[in-house]
Amino acid sequence: MEPVSTSGIATFLKFYGMVIVTTLAIAMVATVVLMMRFPRSPQEWAVGLICTVVSSLAGGAFIIVKWGLHEWVRDIWGVIALGGFFFVCGLPGWAIVRWTFNFINKQEGKTIIEVVKELKDAKNDLRK
Structure with missing residues (x-):
């Protein structure tokens, strides 16, 4: 009977070690983000969590x-x-999504032409 291969065990530990570290990093960043910018609703909490995980990965x-x-x-x-x-x-991750949705909510009721003009004006203001 052959002894257990150490290279197989090492590969196993490296893979699952990376999975564990990645999971811990994502859990910590989600905790930090959600604690610093406390969600206003359960929907916002779910969006924040999803956006944080996706941007992290x-x-x-x-x-x-x-x-x-x-x-x-x-x-x-x-x-x-x-x-x-x-x-x-x-x-x-969550900040970018929040800014995007805040911008979209501000544009509600405007036509696409008005939104494009506002974006062009903002772009021109940045160049000044």
């Missing part, structure tokens, strides 16, 4: 893939550092 994955940081998974400290990327990328 998508942003963290983008950074890891864009700069080839996959090799950091070799030890626990690299995995923890990658978890930090997931945490940081989750912070602006």
